[in-house]
Amino acid sequence: MTGNYPALLVTVPLLAAFVIYGCSWLHKRSCLFMALLGLTIPFAISVALLKKVLINGHISYHLGGWDPPWGIAYELDPINAIVLVAVTTVALVNLIATSKEIETRFSDRRGAFYALYLLFVVGLLGIVATGDLFNLYVLLEIASITGYSLIAMGDPARAPLSSLNYVFMGTIGACFYLLGVGYIYIMTGSLNMADVHVLLPPLYHSSAIVVAFIFCLVGVMIKMGFFPLHSWLPNAYTYAPSPATSLIAPLMTKVMAYVMIRLMISVFSPKFVFSSIAASNAVVWLACLAIVMGALMALAQRDVRRMLTYIIVSEIGYIVGGAWIGNATAMSGAVLHIINDVLMTFCVFLSLGAIARSTKGYQIENFSGLFKKIPVTMATFVVSGLSIIGIPPTCGFFSKWYLILGAIEGGHYGFIVVLLLSSLINIILFFRIFEEAFFVYPKTNAVHTEGEASIAIAETPFVTLIPLVLTAILLIFTGIYSGSLIALIIKPVVSAGLL
Amino acid sequence: MDFLLTHLVAKYNFWLYIILMMIGLYAMIAKNNLIKKLVGMNIFQTAIILFYVSIGSKRGGTIPIVEHIAGGGEHAINPTRYVNPLPHVLMLTAIVVSVSTFGVALALAIKIYQRYKTLEEDELLTRIRES
Amino acid sequence: METIHSIRPLLAILASLFAIPFIVGFSRRPAMREFWTFAAAGSKFLIIVSMLPLVLTGRRVTCTIFEIIPGVPLQLTVDTLGLLFALVSSSLWILTSIYSVGYMRGLGEHSQTRYFCFFAVALSATIGVAFSANLLTLYIFYEILSLATYPLVTHHQDEEARSSGRRYLAYILGSSIGLFLPAMLISYHLAGTLTFSASGFLGASISRKVLMILLIMFIFGAAKAAVMPLHAWLPAAMVAPTPVSALLHAVAVVKVGVFVIIRIITGVFGVNLLKSLSLTTPVIVLACITILCGSLIALSQDNLKRLLAYSTISQLSYIVLGVSLLSQRGLTGAFIHIPMHAFGKITLFFCAGAIFVATGKKNISEMKGLGRQMPITMAAFFIASLSIIGLPPCGGFLSKWNLVLGSIEAHRPLVLVVLLVSSLLNAGYFMPVVYKAFFFKTESAVAGVKEAPLCCLIPLCLTAIFSIIFLFYPQPFYELISHALKCIIGAGV
Numbered sequence A: 001m002t003g004n005y006p007a008l009l010v011t012v013p014l015l016a017a018f019v020i021y022g023c024s025w026l027h028k029r030s031c032l033f034m035a036l037l038g039l040t041i042p043f044a045i046s047v048a049l050l051k052k053v054l055i056n057g058h059i060s061y062h063l064g065g066w067d068p069p070w071g072i073a074y075e076l077d078p079i080n081a082i083v084l085v086a087v088t089t090v091a092l093v094n095l096i097a098t099s100k101e102i103e104t105r106f107s108d109r110r111g112a113f114y115a116l117y118l119l120f121v122v123g124l125l126g127i128v129a130t131g132d133l134f135n136l137y138v139l140l141e142i143a144s145i146t147g148y149s150l151i152a153m154g155d156p157a158r159a160p161l162s163s164l165n166y167v168f169m170g171t172i173g174a175c176f177y178l179l180g181v182g183y184i185y186i187m188t189g190s191l192n193m194a195d196v197h198v199l200l201p202p203l204y205h206s207s208a209i210v211v212a213f214i215f216c217l218v219g220v221m222i223k224m225g226f227f228p229l230h231s232w233l234p235n236a237y238t239y240a241p242s243p244a245t246s247l248i249a250p251l252m253t254k255v256m257a258y259v260m261i262r263l264m265i266s267v268f269s270p271k272f273v274f275s276s277i278a279a280s281n282a283v284v285w286l287a288c289l290a291i292v293m294g295a296l297m298a299l300a301q302r303d304v305r306r307m308l309t310y311i312i313v314s315e316i317g318y319i320v321g322g323a324w325i326g327n328a329t330a331m332s333g334a335v336l337h338i339i340n341d342v343l344m345t346f347c348v349f350l351s352l353g354a355i356a357r358s359t360k361g362y363q364i365e366n367f368s369g370l371f372k373k374i375p376v377t378m379a380t381f382v383v384s385g386l387s388i389i390g391i392p393p394t395c396g397f398f399s400k401w402y403l404i405l406g407a408i409e410g411g412h413y414g415f416i417v418v419l420l421l422s423s424l425i426n427i428i429l430f431f432r433i434f435e436e437a438f439f440v441y442p443k444t445n446a447v448h449t450e451g452e453a454s455i456a457i458a459e460t461p462f463v464t465l466i467p468l469v470l471t472a473i474l475l476i477f478t479g480i481y482s483g484s485l486i487a488l489i490i491k492p493v494v495s496a497g498l499l
Numbered sequence B: 001m002d003f004l005l006t007h008l009v010a011k012y013n014f015w016l017y018i019i020l021m022m023i024g025l026y027a028m029i030a031k032n033n034l035i036k037k038l039v040g041m042n043i044f045q046t047a048i049i050l051f052y053v054s055i056g057s058k059r060g061g062t063i064p065i066v067e068h069i070a071g072g073g074e075h076a077i078n079p080t081r082y083v084n085p086l087p088h089v090l091m092l093t094a095i096v097v098s099v100s101t102f103g104v105a106l107a108l109a110i111k112i113y114q115r116y117k118t119l120e121e122d123e124l125l126t127r128i129r130e131s
Numbered sequence C: 001m002e003t004i005h006s007i008r009p010l011l012a013i014l015a016s017l018f019a020i021p022f023i024v025g026f027s028r029r030p031a032m033r034e035f036w037t038f039a040a041a042g043s044k045f046l047i048i049v050s051m052l053p054l055v056l057t058g059r060r061v062t063c064t065i066f067e068i069i070p071g072v073p074l075q076l077t078v079d080t081l082g083l084l085f086a087l088v089s090s091s092l093w094i095l096t097s098i099y100s101v102g103y104m105r106g107l108g109e110h111s112q113t114r115y116f117c118f119f120a121v122a123l124s125a126t127i128g129v130a131f132s133a134n135l136l137t138l139y140i141f142y143e144i145l146s147l148a149t150y151p152l153v154t155h156h157q158d159e160e161a162r163s164s165g166r167r168y169l170a171y172i173l174g175s176s177i178g179l180f181l182p183a184m185l186i187s188y189h190l191a192g193t194l195t196f197s198a199s200g201f202l203g204a205s206i207s208r209k210v211l212m213i214l215l216i217m218f219i220f221g222a223a224k225a226a227v228m229p230l231h232a233w234l235p236a237a238m239v240a241p242t243p244v245s246a247l248l249h250a251v252a253v254v255k256v257g258v259f260v261i262i263r264i265i266t267g268v269f270g271v272n273l274l275k276s277l278s279l280t281t282p283v284i285v286l287a288c289i290t291i292l293c294g295s296l297i298a299l300s301q302d303n304l305k306r307l308l309a310y311s312t313i314s315q316l317s318y319i320v321l322g323v324s325l326l327s328q329r330g331l332t333g334a335f336i337h338i339p340m341h342a343f344g345k346i347t348l349f350f351c352a353g354a355i356f357v358a359t360g361k362k363n364i365s366e367m368k369g370l371g372r373q374m375p376i377t378m379a380a381f382f383i384a385s386l387s388i389i390g391l392p393p394c395g396g397f398l399s400k401w402n403l404v405l406g407s408i409e410a411h412r413p414l415v416l417v418v419l420l421v422s423s424l425l426n427a428g429y430f431m432p433v434v435y436k437a438f439f440f441k442t443e444s445a446v447a448g449v450k451e452a453p454l455c456c457l458i459p460l461c462l463t464a465i466f467s468i469i470f471l472f473y474p475q476p477f478y479e480l481i482s483h484a485l486k487c488i489i490g491a492g493v
Helices: A002-026 A030-056 A078-105 A107-129 A133-152 A159-188 A193-199 A207-224 A233-239 A242-267 A270-276 A280-299 A304-325 A328-356 A375-389 A395-410 A413-438 A448-453 A462-480 A482-495 B002-009 B012-030 B034-055 B085-116 B121-130 C008-025 C030-050 C052-056 C080-107 C112-130 C135-153 C159-191 C208-221 C233-239 C242-269 C271-277 C281-299 C304-325 C328-359 C375-389 C396-409 C413-439 C454-472 C475-489
Strands: A059-062 A073-076 C003-005 C060-069 C072-078
Touching: A002 A030, A002 A059, A002 A073, A002 A107, A030 A059, A030 A078, A030 A107, A073 A078, A073 A107, A073 A193, A078 A107, A078 A242, A078 A328, A078 A462, A078 A482, A107 A133, A107 A242, A133 A159, A133 A233, A133 A242, A133 B085, A159 A193, A159 A207, A159 A233, A159 B012, A159 B034, A159 B085, A193 A242, A207 A242, A207 A270, A207 A304, A233 A242, A233 A304, A242 A270, A242 A304, A242 A328, A280 A304, A280 A413, A304 A328, A304 A395, A304 A413, A328 A375, A328 A395, A328 A462, A328 A482, A375 A395, A375 A413, A375 A462, A395 A413, A395 A462, A395 A482, A395 C060, A395 C159, A413 C159, A462 A482, A462 C060, A482 C060, B002 B012, B012 B034, B034 B085, B034 B121, B085 B121, C008 C030, C008 C060, C008 C072, C008 C112, C030 C052, C030 C080, C030 C112, C052 C060, C052 C080, C052 C475, C072 C080, C072 C135, C080 C112, C080 C242, C080 C328, C080 C454, C080 C475, C112 C135, C112 C242, C135 C159, C135 C242, C159 C208, C159 C233, C208 C242, C208 C271, C208 C281, C233 C242, C233 C304, C242 C271, C242 C304, C242 C328, C271 C475, C281 C304, C281 C413, C304 C328, C304 C396, C304 C413, C328 C375, C328 C396, C328 C454, C328 C475, C375 C396, C375 C413, C375 C454, C396 C413, C396 C454
Parallel strands: C003 C060
Antiparallel strands: A059 A073, C060 C072
16 A cells, blocks of 8 residues: 555545545535545645655656556655645645635535545646656646636636636647657657656757757746746736635646756756756846846735735746756755745735635725734734745745855856845835734724724634644744755755756 | 758658647637637647657558457567557547647636627727726 | 853743733733733843853853754854843843833823733844854844834834834845845855854955955844944834833844844954954944934934934944954943943933823923923933943943043044044033923923823833943953953953
8 A cells, every 4th residue: 555655646636536526416515525535645645755755765656567668657756755745735724724715605516616626636746746758748737727727716707718818828838848748759769757867868969859848848937937928827816716826826836846847857957957058047037037027016016916926926936046047055945945935825825815804805905904803814924924025934034045045156146136136025015015904094083092992803713714823833844944854855956966 | 952852841740730830829829719719729739739640650650559369379569560659649648638628718718708798809808897 | 162051042032932922811901911021021131140150150051942054053152242232131121111011001002912022022032132153043033023123113003103114124124135144145155154153254265355245234234233324214213112212222123233243243254354354444434424423413303212313323333333443442342332321221211201201292392491390310311311421420431431442452543533522422412401401491381290100210210320330330241241352352351
C-alpha cells in the first residue's frame, strides 16, 4: 500500500469526485463529507511521502509497473514533496473553511462543485508529482478545464465572459506547451523527463530544442500569468466565487511556476538554460517589469480583489526573476517563494472571503470599522498583508531574503531595486486598507467614543475562523522554519548543476 | 529547386500545421463573434494534433496493428514497417481534451447568450459596461 | 569572554507578551487590567536586573532561540551596552504605566485595552533590540516595534492621527525596507555573517567606497534615530497621547534608533576600521547639522510637545555624534546620554501631559503663570530642562562633559563649538517656558487650576529626582559603560 502512495495520491480524489457526483443525485448532504475524505487522504499521503523523501531521498514510482521511458513515472524529490504538501493543505483547509458558504450558495449544485473542486486538485497534484511530459499536459488540462468551470460559477454577470477569455488564453498556453513537447519528442524520441534530460545534452545546439524550450516556456508563462501574458488573470479571479478563488488563486499560477522551474532544472539542465540560451538577463528584466507593472496596476485598483490579483502578477514576477538569475541561492529563493506565496495568497484570499460576509462590497471604502467588527479576521488579514509586504518573522520576508541575496550574488541590482520598490508599494496597498478598517470616522459629528459604541463585534463563524487563524500562524511558522526548508530545497537545486 | 525541395516540400507537414495554427489564432483574435473565436481555438488545437500525427508517419509504413498467428504464439515485428503509434495514442488524449474544452467553452457561450442576448464581443462589452 | 547560556534574555522579552492575554481578558475591569500591566513591567525589570551582576563580572548571557537562516540564528546576547539600554527602558516603563493610568483615566480615553496591549508588545520589541546578537534578530525586533507603535501613535483615530500615522509609517518602514534591508543583505553577502563582534564583522578587505555607502545606508535606514532629513516623523508622532510620546518617543523608539546606530558602528564596522579609514566624518557632519537645526526649529515652536520633539531630534544626534567621534570620552558621553536624556526627556513629557490633563492647554503661550497653580510640575520641568541643557546639578551635565572632552580627544574642535552653541540654544528654548510659567501673571484661562492627578505627579517627580541623583551617583552606569568600552576599544573609563 505504502509503495503505491504516489498513485493513490492522484486516484483517490479522482474516484471521490465521481462518487460525489453520483451521490449528489441521491443524497446531497453526504457530498461534503466525501469531499473532505477525498482531500484528507491525499493530505495524509503527501505528508507521508514528504517524510519518505526526507529519509530515502528521491522516490521514483512507475505507474502500472511499466518502466520508463515506456511507462509513465512519478518522480518525487524534496521540492516536489513540499509543494505537494502545500497543495493538499490549501485544498483541504479551504474546503473546511468555505464549506458553509458552498453549502448555502451552491446548494443545488453542490455535487458538481465538489466534483470539480476535487478534479482540480487531482490535476494539480498530478502536475507536481509527474515525471512524464505528456502526462503533465493531460493533468494540466484537467486542472485548467475544471478551473474554467469553477470560475464560471461566480457572479453571473461577469464570470462567464471572464472564464471564456481564460479558456482562450489558457488553451493557447497549453497548446504551446504541447507543441514544445512535440518538438522534444521528435528530437529525442522520449517523453520521460529524466530520460530526456539524459538524451538532450548532445542536442543543445539544435535549433529544434531551443524552439521546444521557448514554446514550453511561453506556454507555461501564459498559464502562470507572467506579464505581459497575464491579461486573463484579473477578471478571472475577481469574478469567480470566493470559495473557488481562494482555491485557484494560490495554487494554479504557482504550480505552473513550479513546472517552469522543473523544466529548467530537471529536463533542460541549467547549463542549457543559462549558457546555450543567452536570454536569462532579458527574462530577469522582463520579470522586473512584471513586478513593477503588477504593483502599479494594483495601486490603481479600488476593488480589493482586483488589487490582490495584480499582486499575484507581481509575485509571479519575483519567482520568474529569481529562477532566471542563475545561481543556487536565487533559485532556492524562487522555490521557497512558490511555497510561501501559496500560503500567503491563500491566507489573504480566505480572509477576504470571510471579510466579505461583513461588508457590503469589495471596495476599500466598504472596509470601515472592520477592526471593531471582526477583529480576529482582520488580524489574519493583517498578518497575510505583512507577509506579502515582507516583514519578519512572516514567511514573505525570508523568500525575499534569498531572492535579494541571490540577486546580489548574480550582480542583478535592478532586480533588487524592483523588489524593494514593490515591497514599499505593497506597504501602501495594504496600509490603505488597514487604515480604512482602523479609523472609524463617525458619519455624524459625534465624539469618537460614541461612534464606536455603535459597532458591535460580529465575528466570522468558527468553521471559517479557525482555519484562518491556523493559516496565519502557519505563515509565521513557515517563516521561522524557512531555514530548514531552504536546506531541503537547495540540495536538488545544487545537484542539478546550479552554483 | 534544391532549397524548395528540402525546405518546403519535404517538410510540408510543418508548413501545414503552421498555416492552420495561424488561421486558428487569427480567428481567436480578430473575429468578433464568440462562436467563431471558439472555432478558431478548435482549429488551433487541431493543427497541433495534425502535427503530432504527421510526426509518426513513415514512408511506406502501414497501420500499426499487430496480428497474432493463429494457434497462439507471437512473432517479432519489424518496427520500421509500421507507422509510429505513440503520437496517435497521445493525440487521442489531446482530442478528448480539445473536445472537453470546446464543450465547456460552448456552455459558457450559452450562459453569456442567455444573459446578454448577443454573442458579438463588442456589443457584449457595451452591454456589460452599461449594466 | 565567558558566555553563559540562559533563557533569561528570552524571558525578559516574553514577560510582557505573557501578560497580554490577561490584559485583553480583563478589558472590562480596569483595575485588574492595570495590575497585569504592572506585573509585566515589574517582572521584566526584575529579570533584567537579575542579569546585572553576571554581566558586570565580564561575562555575557546568551540565548539562541532558533536557527532561522543557516548561519544566522535568532540569537540574544546580553552585554553591558544592551543591559544599560534595557535597564533604562524597563524601569521607565514602570513609571510610564503609573503615569498612563492617571493620564488615560483623567481624560477618559477610549480603547485603553488596545493601548496597554500594544505598549506591552512595543516594550518586548525594545528589549529584543537591546539584546539582539546579530543584525537579523535586531531587524526583526525593529520591524515588530515599528508595527506595534503604529496603533499607539494613531490612538485617537481622527483625521490628524491618520495622516500622522501615514507619515510615521512612510518614514520608518520605508527607510527600514528600502535602506536598512539591502544594506544588511549586502553586508551578509560580503562578510558571510551578521553576528555583532567587538571589532566589527565587516573586514578591511572591502573597498572604502562600499563601506561608506553601507554606513550611510545604515544610518538613514535606522530612521528611528531621526537623523535629518529623515526626522519629520517625530513631530508628526506627537499626536499620540502623551504617555506614548513620553515612553516611546523619548525613550523606547528613538533610543532604539540610536542604539541600532551604536551597534552598527561598534559591532558591525568596528571602531578601529572606521578610525583607520576615517569613515565617520559624514556621520559627524550629519549629526552636527541635526543638532543645530533641531534646536533652531525648537526655538520657534509654540506647541509644547512639538518643541520637545525637536529637542529630542537634536539630543539624539548628540548620541550619534558621540559614537561617531570614536574616542573614548566620546563613546562614554554617548552611552551615558542614553539614560540621562531618557530620564530628563520623559520628565518633560510627563509635565506636558500633566499640564494637558489639568488645563487642557498644549501651547506655551497659554501657559503663562502656570507655575503658581502647578508648582511641582513646573519645578520638575525646570530640573529636567537643566539636565537637557547640560547644567549641574543634573545628570545631563555628565554626558555633555564627556562629549566635550571626546571631541577634544578626537581632534575635532568644530564639534566642540557645535556642542557649546547647541547648549546655548537649548537654554534658549527651555528657559522662556520656565520663566513665563513662574514670573508672568497668571493667564485668566488657567487661573484656578489645580495640580495634576497624583498618578501623573508621582512619576514625574521621581524621574526629576533621579536626574539629580544620577549626577552624584553615576557609578552603576559608569561601570556598565566601562565594561562596554573595554570590549570595544580595549580601554576603561
